[in-house]
Amino acid sequence: MTEQEIKKEKIKNTIYVFIMLSVSGMVGLLAHFLKFDKQQAMSCAIFIMIIMATLLFWTFRLAIAFVGIGVLMGTNVLTLPTFIRECKIDVILFLVGMMVTVGVLKELGLFTWIIQSVITIRHITGVTFVFIIAVLGAFMACAVDEVTSIVFIATLVFQVCDTLKIRPTPFIIIGVLGTNIGSSGTMLGNPVGILIGQKANPPLSFVDFITWSFPIMLVTLTASILILLYMYRKDVRLMTERLTARRQLGLGLGPLVKVPYKSGLAVLLGMISFIAMHHYIELKLGLAPNTVLIVAPLVIAGLLMLWRHERARHYIEADVEWWTLLFFMMLFAVAGTLEETHVSNRIAGYFLQAFGDKPSVLLPVIIGVSAIGSAFVDNIVFVAAFMPIVNNLEHTPLLWALLHGACLGGNITMIGSTANIVALGMLEKRYRTHMYFFEWLKVGAVVGVITCLISWGGIALLSPYMPTPQQRQEARLVMEKSEGYNSHLAISDTNIVDAN
Amino acid sequence: MAVNNKTNVPFASLFKPAYVVCHTKKTDRDSILLELLTQLAYQAGIGNVEQAFKEVQARENEVPTIVGPGIAMPHARLMDITKIVVGIATIKDGFVYAPERSNNTVKLVILTLAPKTSPGLYLQAMSSIAKICQDTTTADKVAELNTPEKVWAFFDSNGAALPEFLRACDIMEPVTVKLQEHDTMERAIDLFVRHRASEVPVIDKDGELIGVVSTHELLRVCLPDYVLWMDDLTPVINFEPFAQVLRKESQTWLAEIMTSEYATVDENSPAVQVAKEITRQKTDIAYVMRGKVLVGVVSLAGFLSKILRE
Numbered sequence: 001m002t003e004q005e006i007k008k009e010k011i012k013n014t015i016y017v018f019i020m021l022s023v024s025g026m027v028g029l030l031a032h033f034l035k036f037d038k039q040q041a042m043s044c045a046i047f048i049m050i051i052m053a054t055l056l057f058w059t060f061r062l063a064i065a066f067v068g069i070g071v072l073m074g075t076n077v078l079t080l081p082t083f084i085r086e087c088k089i090d091v092i093l094f095l096v097g098m099m100v101t102v103g104v105l106k107e108l109g110l111f112t113w114i115i116q117s118v119i120t121i122r123h124i125t126g127v128t129f130v131f132i133i134a135v136l137g138a139f140m141a142c143a144v145d146e147v148t149s150i151v152f153i154a155t156l157v158f159q160v161c162d163t164l165k166i167r168p169t170p171f172i173i174i175g176v177l178g179t180n181i182g183s184s185g186t187m188l189g190n191p192v193g194i195l196i197g198q199k200a201n202p203p204l205s206f207v208d209f210i211t212w213s214f215p216i217m218l219v220t221l222t223a224s225i226l227i228l229l230y231m232y233r234k235d236v237r238l239m240t241e242r243l244t245a246r247r248q249l250g251l252g253l254g255p256l257v258k259v260p261y262k263s264g265l266a267v268l269l270g271m272i273s274f275i276a277m278h279h280y281i282e283l284k285l286g287l288a289p290n291t292v293l294i295v296a297p298l299v300i301a302g303l304l305m306l307w308r309h310e311r312a313r314h315y316i317e318a319d320v321e322w323w324t325l326l327f328f329m330m331l332f333a334v335a336g337t338l339e340e341t342h343v344s345n346r347i348a349g350y351f352l353q354a355f356g357d358k359p360s361v362l363l364p365v366i367i368g369v370s371a372i373g374s375a376f377v378d379n380i381v382f383v384a385a386f387m388p389i390v391n392n393l394e395h396t397p398l399l400w401a402l403l404h405g406a407c408l409g410g411n412i413t414m415i416g417s418t419a420n421i422v423a424l425g426m427l428e429k430r431y432r433t434h435m436y437f438f439e440w441l442k443v444g445a446v447v448g449v450i451t452c453l454i455s456w457g458g459i460a461l462l463s464p465y466m467p468t469p470q471q472r473q474e475a476r477l478v479m480e481k482s483e484g485y486n487s488h489l490a491i492s493d494t495n496i497v498d499a500n
Numbered sequence: 501m502a503v504n505n506k507t508n509v510p511f512a513s514l515f516k517p518a519y520v521v522c523h524t525k526k527t528d529r530d531s532i533l534l535e536l537l538t539q540l541a542y543q544a545g546i547g548n549v550e551q552a553f554k555e556v557q558a559r560e561n562e563v564p565t566i567v568g569p570g571i572a573m574p575h576a577r578l579m580d581i582t583k584i585v586v587g588i589a590t591i592k593d594g595f596v597y598a599p600e601r602s603n604n605t606v607k608l609v610i611l612t613l614a615p616k617t618s619p620g621l622y623l624q625a626m627s628s629i630a631k632i633c634q635d636t637t638t639a640d641k642v643a644e645l646n647t648p649e650k651v652w653a654f655f656d657s658n659g660a661a662l663p664e665f666l667r668a669c670d671i672m673e674p675v676t677v678k679l680q681e682h683d684t685m686e687r688a689i690d691l692f693v694r695h696r697a698s699e700v701p702v703i704d705k706d707g708e709l710i711g712v713v714s715t716h717e718l719l720r721v722c723l724p725d726y727v728l729w730m731d732d733l734t735p736v737i738n739f740e741p742f743a744q745v746l747r748k749e750s751q752t753w754l755a756e757i758m759t760s761e762y763a764t765v766d767e768n769s770p771a772v773q774v775a776k777e778i779t780r781q782k783t784d785i786a787y788v789m790r791g792k793v794l795v796g797v798v799s800l801a802g803f804l805s806k807i808l809r810e
Contacts, residue, residue, distance in 0.1 A: 107731035115726040155725045165755050249751055254724050255741030260732065311731070432761065 016056040024049035036343065039077045043337040046072055047385065050334055054378050062323060065330035078337045086336025087329040090294045091194050095145075095328075096320050097297025098188065101271060102148045103319030104304045107311070110264030112257075115156050119253035126239035127229060133157060133175045134225045138182025138217070141419075143272055146183040146190050147321075150176055150419040154426045163253050164242040168427065169435065170232040171239075176423045177224055177411050177447050183419070184407035184455075185217035186210065187293075188275065190417075191328065192383040192406045199387045200399050202473045203289045205279040212400055212466060216458035220408065220451040227447055271300050289476070324418070328380060335384035344388030351389060359395045359463060364456050366390065366401040371409030371452050375416045375444075379406040396472070397463040404455040412448035414440035508664060511628045512656035514612075515586040518543045520648035527595045530557060533574060536587040536611045544587075546613055547580025556611070564598035567626065570605060570639025572597050575612040575622045575810070584621050587611040588651055590643045607643035619807040620666040620771060627670040628662045629655075668774050669767035671806045672788040672796030678703055681710055685745070685752040688713045699762070699785055701794055702754055708792040711758035718757045721745060764789050767796070771807070774798045 028045035036044065046068045053064035072078035105111065118124075118132055133153050140149035153175035161168035183189030187197040187209045197204040229236060246253070274281075278292035285292075305312035338344050355361050366386075373382040383406050390398045410417030414424060414435055424435050467475060521539055526532045533556055534549070541549045555576035559565070567573045589609040597606040610629070614621040632638050632655075645651050663670075677695045679688055679702045691700050692715050699714035722742045727735075745752075763777035763786040774786045778800055786803075788796040 106729050109730040109732065109735075112726045112729050159724055159726065163756065251748055251751065252744075255722060255727065255744045257727055257735040257740050259730065259735055 013057075020049060020052040020056055023052050031343075036346070037341075039075075040341045040343045040346070042075050042077045043072065043334070043341045043343055046077075047334050047338055050331060051377050051381055054381060055376065062327045062330070065327055065334070068334060069330050072334065072337055077341060078333065082336065082340050083333045086333045086340070088195070088198070088332040088336075089329075090290075091191065091198055091332070092325050092329055094194055094294045094297055095191060095325060097299075097301040098145055099320045100301035100315045101267070101297055101304060102144050103315045104301075104308060104311075105144075105264050105268055106148075107308075108264030108267065109259040109261050110268060111152050111155075113259040113261030113264070115152070115159065116254075116256050116259060118156060119160065120256060123247075124243060126236035126243065129160065129239060129243075130171070130174055130229055130232070130236055131225060133171060134178030134181075134221065134228070137175045137178035138185065138221050141179045141182035141189045142185040142214070142217075143188065143268065145188060146179050146417065146419040147422055149179045149182070150423045151426070153179060154423050158426075158430060159254050160239075164239060164246065166238055166242060167235060168431065169433070169439075170235040172423050172427055173440065173443055174225075174228050174232065176417075176420050177228065177444070178221060179419050180407055180410045180417050181217060181221045181224055181451060183417075184220075184404050185214045188272075190407055191380050193403060195332075195380065195383055196387065196399055196403050197293075198290060199391065201391050201469060202476060204399065205290070206276050206293060207279055210276070212462060213403060216400070216404065216455055216462070219458055220404075220454045223454055224447050224451055227450060228443070231443055231446070267300070267304065271297065274300065331378075331381055332384055335381075335387075338385060339388040344385075345392060348389040348392035351393070357393065359397055360460065362393060362395065362398055363401050363460060363463075366398050367405040367452050367456050367459075370402050370405030371412065371448060374406045374409030375412035375448065379410050379417060382406055394469055396466045396468055397459050400459050400466075401456070404459065405452065408448055408451045408455060411451070412441070412444045413437070414444070416444070508661035510656065511586075511625065511658075511660035511662060512652060514584050514625065514662075515588065515652065515655075516543070517648035517652045519585070519587045520651045521587070521589040522646060522648050522651060523592045523643075524589050527591075529560065529572075529595070529597055532589050532591070532595070532609055533557065533560075533611065536589050536609065540585060540587045540611070540613065544585045545581075546578060546585060552576055552578055552580075552613065560598075564601065564604070566597060566601075566604055566606065567630075568633030568638065569636045570594065570607040570643075571610065571633050572606045572608070573610045573612060573626055573633075575614065575626075577614050577616040577618075577622070577809070579616045581613060581615050583615065584618070584625060585613045586625065587613075588642075590645065590651065592643050594639075594643070607639040620671075622810055623670050623771075623806060624662045624666050627666065628660045632658055632660055666771040667767065668765045668769045668771055668786075668788045668798065669796065671771050671774065671803060672767070672798050673802060675701065675794055675797055678794070679713060679754060680704075681754070683754055684750055685718075685754060685756060686749040688754055688757060689718070689749060692718070699783075701762075701787055701797070702758055703794055707794060709764070709787055709789065709794040711754075711760055712762040712787070713754055713757045714759060717759050718745075721757055762787060765798075766790075771803075774803055775807075778803070 024045045027048040028041045031041035031044045050061070050065050050068050054061045057064060069078065069083065073080070073083070114136070118136070121128065121132075133156065137149050137153040140152055154172060157168050157171045157175055161171060183193070187193035187204070187206055193209065197209065274296045275293060278290065278296060281287075281292045282289060301315070305315060351362075355365050370379075370382055370386060383402060386402055390402050410420065414420050414437060427433060427435065519540060521535055524532055524535060526535055534553055537546065537549045537552050537556070540546045546552055555578065556574050559576060560574050565573045565575065588611070591607050591609070594605040594607040597604045612622050612625050614625070642651060642654055645654060677691055677697055677700050679691065679700050681702055681704050683702070688700060691697060698716075699712050701709055702711045702713060704710050722745050723736070727741060761781065763781040763783050765773045765777050765786050765788055767788050767790050777786050778784065784800045786798045787794055788798060
């Protein structure tokens with residue numbers, strides 16, 4: 001870096017720090033003028049500072065979150081017990097378990113086998129390939145998580161595009177959009193899924209996601225694929241031509257090896273089944289809601305670490321993204337402070353004043369706000385802040401609106417979700433090429449807006465059939481009774497959830 | 501690339517008539533070098549003659565520096581001098597400079613001594629008289645001159661001057677290993693193995709560089725990321741993916757292992773640009789271009805050897 005570049009960078013950083021502190025300060029002042037008390041104003045200002053930090057100083061976001069927590073604690077806005085409760089250690093442990101399991105699955109050759117299965121498909125065309133990467137990306141996100149899914153999809157795209165010598169960018173975008181859409185299908189797909197599931201009052205189960213979110217995801221995914229096939233028709237056509245030419249020469253798309261995939265597949269299916277049955281197991285064993293859901297990936301990770309004990313340390317140290325998880329913890333704690341200081345209640349009140357309490361009005365508002373917010377800020381930031389508000393509004397469809405808005409909004413810009421950033425990082429590293437903001441936006445915005453509209457329609461259509469929070473609670477109690485569940489435990493658990 | 505212009509130093513300013521030994525009676529390389537060094541020690545103060553002789557001799561034993569027809573340009577880098585010094589010896593009837601090589605009768609010896617801490621100065625001096633050296637009559641013409649003054653005047657009248665900076669073309673090597681765009685992977689693998697090359701340039705019919713095939717790309721094709729993910733090496737223990745690539749090598753076009761990411765420099769760029777491009781592209785070879793045509797290569801090892809040792 002030349003001296004001039006260093007100087008420019010310093011000036012840029014100074015301006016960014018000024019913007020971050022100014023916006024944060026203005027929010028604090030605004031809160032003061034809106035008659036928020038000192039603690040409420042402080043928690044709003046710190047929360048906005050962290051949002052600004054993720055926008056302006058992506059690489060320093062964790063450091064800024066640490067400092068933010070320090071300021072909140074130093075000013076007595078956040079206490080240590082509240083921090084420990086609000087940093088959502090359950091969600092973090094769930095993600096740790098998933099990350100370890102995914103690391104083992106990768107080493108067991110499961111992902112290698114899936115990629116080989118794709119590149120050996122006979123008579124594959126550009127259109128088929130687009131369907132495969134979008135659907136596979138979506139389903140992988142549903143089964144593991146969006147980041148694992150996109151690493152896997154990007155590797156597949158690079159392999160095929162390198163072999164065919166075609167531009168990988170359109171196919172990477174397709175893979176990312178498919179992955180983000182798929183991440184709304186289950187609670188495993190995206191950290192926001194597990195956060196919404198856990199923080200919903202009463203909590204949502206894996207089956208709830210499969211029943212109410214997965215079908216809508218399928219519709220939005222199909223619509224997106226059709227849009228993308230049209231938008232990238234030239235690239236798809238070129239791919240078809242190259243694939244045909246290669247087939248005529250009798251050449252494949254990459255070397256194929258005999259992969260002992262069965263153990264990996266068994267682990268994956270076992271884990272998904274375990275998680276899918278969590279609600280039933282919890283009732284059978286008389287456990288608090290979502291205990292098995294949270295513990296299942298941890299138990300499976302533990303068993304895998306016992307099995308492959310020589311690699312156990314590697315899985316924990318290399319496969320778990322501690323940086324991201326620590327940031328999540330700080331973020332949840334700051335968002336929890338908003339709830340603790342009753343800022344969420346007041347915002348929910350303003351929401352009701354502005355939009356009324358009709359779900360038909362609130363539904364598009366929540367989808368729109370969370371989609372636009374997630375397009376520019378890490379979606380978990382938005383969901384963490386919005387969850388208490390949505391809980392206060394007490395409409396089940398709004399939970400799904402928040403989930404879909406947050407996941408689909410991530411498609412709008414290139415910085416909208418972790419999957420986008422990971423994929424673009426891989427693209428940049430491999431091809432030393434940059435994606436331009438508007439290159440992504442012109443595709444992402446179309447897909448983002450259309451999928452949000454479809455999602456709105458889907459949720460609105462299913463709303464009459466969705467149980468209210470009260471009905472969900474009653475249904476749970478009925479099931480608990482029929483399973484002989486300890487009612488004292490159930491009540492105390494519900495109280496814990498309420499308190500949270 | 502920004503380079504400040506400075507006045508070029510004339511080659512003739514690097515020596516005086518007193519540094520010239522005309523029509524020496526010596527007839528072997530080492531005696532002539534020793535005679536020249538002794539003369540320079542008296543006239544230019546080059547320090548320890550014996551040490552300087554050992555340095556020059558060691559280099560010439562390694563690679564005799566015959567730079568043109570009848571012209572040798574031995575050199576050394578010495579600690580004891582602070583500026584470049586040139587000494588010239590002429591041999592009227594010529595002598596065999598390197599007995600182990602054919603066609604090497606030398607009539608003109610241009611000894612260049614450069615300060616040890618001046619990388620590339622010798623190459624700059626060599627570059628300045630490159631045109632004179634390429635002229636097949638130069639050695640005969642200079643060998644006929646009977647006084648040191650006339651020899652000095654010959655170089656002075658020629659207007660040869662040290663370039664402001666060492667250029668990429670001054671340190672490049674000719675391209676000896678290359679592939680044509682219509683070649684197959686089979687030929688590339690043959691070249692990698694035969695020449696122990698880590699990368700080979702691919703040119704079209706007009707000599708324009710269209711890409712580079714590398715052993716790293718070949719390895720990536722044989723062991724793609726998705727295969728490397730596996731912890732268990734059993735499926736590839738007998739090089740199965742390599743076998744698959746070999747089965748199709750004669751049908752696979754070079755494009756499969758060709759990359760468009762390689763270091764290139766214009767032939768007139770400063771030589772330091774070569775180092776910059778090699779570092780920037782994280783490679784070991786820079787390709788020297790005249791427009792789009794490939795005219796030479798500079799390997800990192802060659803670059804370091806020329807700049808730090810020659």
